[in-house]
Amino acid sequence: MRVMITGAAGFLGRRLTHELIARGHLAGADGTPRAISRLVLTDLGEVPPLPGGATALDVRRIQGDLADPGILQELCAEPYDALFHLASQLTFHAEADPDLAWKINVAPFQALIGGAVSGARVIFASSIAVFGGALPDVVDDSLAPLPQTTYGMHKAVNELILADASRHGRIDGRALRLPIVLIRPGMTQPVVSDQVAAIVREPLEGRAFAAPLPGDLGVPVASAGAVVRGLIALHDVPRAALPPKGALNLPALTVTVSEMQAAAQRAGATGAMSCAPVPATVEVVRGWPGRFVSRYAEGLGIGPDADFDAVIADYLAHREG
Missing domain, CATH: 3.40.50.720 (NAD(P)-binding Rossmann-like Domain)
Known part of the structure; x- marks a missing residue:
């Protein structure tokens, strides 16, 4: 083939x-x-x-x-x-x-x-x-x-x-x-999806990061x-x-910013984590669905990650460097 x-x-x-x-x-x-x-x-x-x-x-x-x-x-x-x-x-x-x-x-x-x-x-x-x-x-x-x-x-x-x-x-x-596909390796980019990735990537790499979203906001x-x-x-x-x-x-895992940060801590993140909401970024993310699902995908065995710990484990197992 x-x-x-x-x-x-x-x-x-x-x-x-x-x-x-x-x-x-x-x-x-x-x-x-x-x-x-x-x-x-x-x-x-x-x-x-x-x-x-x-x-x-x-x-x-x-x-x-x-x-x-x-x-x-x-x-x-x-x-x-x-x-x-x-x-x-x-x-x-x-x-x-x-x-x-x-x-x-x-x-x-x-x-x-x-x-x-x-x-x-x-x-x-x-x-x-x-x-x-x-x-x-x-x-x-x-x-x-x-x-x-x-x-x-x-x-x-x-x-x-x-x-x-x-x-x-x-x-x-x-x-x-x-x-939103996580977690792209490298430095933070000026796009909202990568600002979401940075919430955990930066602390996992030992760098402080203030999430531009409130802790209770969910992201698919x-x-x-x-x-x-x-x-x-x-x-x-x-x-x-x-x-x-x-x-x-592709069915998504919906996870809040606080849940992301807690999972990063469990994975050994050393960078300081906080929240400093940016109104324009919050507006974009609030425009995303709270839950992203598919009855067709589920019937084909295509499903979401089990939890955010699994998302972080996937990143750590395949990150560069």
Whole structure:
């Protein structure tokens, strides 16, 4: 089986790549396991070294910007049986330059689907950001998307592109809408989701951090490990088990800021923790669902992390350095 991963140098892309190499197979169209024989890994950044199990695979790395016509042409010339599309420009940058974001978030995805082998499975990492407006406390698969950001709009458009190409029988497309994914390693970035990650990442790395949210505010989260398991499970399930458009939510663990901080303390955090709510950040997070669920996902064995201790354990087991 030939597998392509976009965004392969990102923290989710690296985890997915390593898991696929360790696993060695994915389900074929008839449901039986097919050995992974070739990996095409692409990202704007350099794809880091692969684990030893990759030596038996045919691996190609393509480094470059998806908005670059030359890079996109290279990728479209690569036949694949499975595409995991993780690459995306996030909210902060998409809001600053929507036209450039379209060239990165939407146009390449449409081109990659257009060049797919007939019947290829395309797994798209969508987002909780497709939902917006006056949300109910519990958001499930049946709620109609109403994005309030350029990033969320691009994710919603890609879900429709995926569903239409599947309807025409060109591909077998599936989308997994992700909640806030924790915990990305590295330094804190100027995006709300990473401000949430910093609540525990900074103290775990010995640095003081004042959460920009009140202690009693709940946030829907998932570990990188839960996301990777969900993406692979979504690839392998029969089409008939999916909702009509092939898009479903990754069930989230809802956890308060105080619960995050307590879990960080249990894990041995040495950095000081406090709360200093920032009104603009609080407003954004209060606009997220209190609970992010999916009856389809639960029926497929795709579920949330057991607790926030498990989210931290996942980070500590896979952090860099």
